[in-house]
Amino acid sequence: MRTTIKDVAKMAGVSISTVSRVINYSEYGVDAALKERVWEAVRATNYRPNQNAKSIVTNKTNTVAVLSPDVGHPFYHDIIIGMNEVALKDKYSVLLYNTNGDTDNEQAALDLIFSRSVDGIIFIGYFEEKLKGLMERLPEVPIVVFDELMQIQNVGQIYVNDAEAFYEMTQYVIECGHTKIGCIMGPAQYAIVKNRLAGYKRALSESGISFDERLIVQGRLTEESAEGPAQYLIQECGVSAVLCFNDLMAYGVYKKCMEIGKRIPEDISVAGFDGLGFSEYLNPPLTTCCQPGTEMGARAMSLLLDKIKGAQTKEEKICLKCQLKKRASVKRIAI
Amino acid sequence: MRTTIKDVAKMAGVSISTVSRVINYSEYGVDAALKERVWEAVRATNYRPNQNAKSIVTNKTNTVAVLSPDVGHPFYHDIIIGMNEVALKDKYSVLLYNTNGDTDNEQAALDLIFSRSVDGIIFIGYFEEKLKGLMERLPEVPIVVFDELMQIQNVGQIYVNDAEAFYEMTQYVIECGHTKIGCIMGPAQYAIVKNRLAGYKRALSESGISFDERLIVQGRLTEESAEGPAQYLIQECGVSAVLCFNDLMAYGVYKKCMEIGKRIPEDISVAGFDGLGFSEYLNPPLTTCCQPGTEMGARAMSLLLDKIKGAQTKEEKICLKCQLKKRASVKRIAI
DNA sequence: CTGTTAGCGCCTTCAG
């Protein structure tokens, strides 16, 4: 059986209240000699307070839940690393729930989260409508999401300057002499998709290139989902550049180009978004917008912990900057 | 305040024991009418049992901890997905601790794990010596690791037929006509490294190719760590093929080849190990051994849950098979 | 079949 506070008290020859005071650094002073005896006993018995027992009396679990439909997405890994680091530093534990986008899994995860009375929740990869639904089924705890929400109040939000970044990237491609620029977007429910699309449109319009609806194709943010659109854009529309709303889809474009014998960047320029580590290792290296994943994760967790601790001063919306990485996948062509 | 079992009892007009019996599907029958009234009250109040309170009396947390030095490693993602899926299905929650290989973080994570009295622990990415150290500091709970352990008993083990798989891959490369085959290995503490090296040696010896110590270079399993070794093997040793102990290092080789103007596979053949999804999108696609990551994760969690539930019949060691993916990165050359 | 009671390990008044 694990050693309990009783064992420690007995060994130190004090009451359990005293032990509790000592190990919780209570404001009430404790006689130095007693204090030392208690710590002695703690060490000797290798005592660790039972977090579950603490939780039921303090109503604090020192635990946060992270819910995502797809923890497999490589961009989330940096986020998860950043989150974990901050949480660990503050002695918080992270419960990870992956739903695979499955409704049953979602319900199961929500139930577990609810029953464990976590101190806060972070959502990764949900769009606003969905989030609203999920949040309704959960108790009121501090929440942080990776997205910019327009309608939901009092929720911490971490995101990047998508629109601006995609604008900048598009502009760069235009500067390189491209005028027929295809775009593989994602599901329109996501704010990030709307934002990036807006950036694309603005860049075209500022350069006097008329927006052509047909050059915008829908992907599902996975590699495979970009292969069909790539073929369409390249072979049917004859674009000279393909911009993808994330790096994974750019990989799909690379693959399709290999298949149909188009060389990157000689025949087709390609760019992505996210700045996955892999993208640097493609041949040619992928031009992309780097999102500061680890920092986003860290900031999200910091924000959540602040909210948990009741710090009201912090900004609820945190917008970080992307960085355009100009690599060989985009070619400067003669105009 | 959250609704408690008392609220439900009051609303249903029964005692809390009855409520407990109903919601826990106790073997003692409960009068159908009462049962219905209880469920009614549960629904009406949206009652969820407090897992923490349950834990302190049942001594079961329905929680498992996963500890890894690097959850960012892409191969672990599939594992984590598989684990989560199985856990969720069985109403277990997964606590994820990432240590970044930092000793302080490790201690912090172990403390948290200890204090939360988890039902089981899974270690990802530790070698045997390290594991021993970690396990000593933890209470006795069921444990599963991703590795084959020689000295530690009573620990669930999930691994693949490394040696055989690497043997097969090496043999394939030899069949393709290569005789001067460089190898970028990893830190020798890892069993997987020893195994794969053994496979490499066996293949050479069976083909009558003498083993040359100088063609074995040490990497650290990261992309960057393979770049120097790649240059050495290619430019100084003049190998025609480079085998890497994981895919990440193969990416490093790709990068270095790009830099020094060597074409893959025309000038140099390259192979990896792991079968990351990304490897298919390289140009040329990478020849590699696919480890069944998701299945490994799922099996690991199943094994752990079995152990937790006291099922003794199961095999403690589970060895899964890799699958060689022959792709364009290895060229058949004239002998 | 159902309710009463006694803890689980801990924190937190409240007396001393």
Place this chain on the structure above:
DNA sequence: CTGAAGGCGCTAACAG
């Protein structure tokens, strides 16, 4: 400054 006592939400005997 310290100990005794009550209670957090729940389960598990134990009586009825």
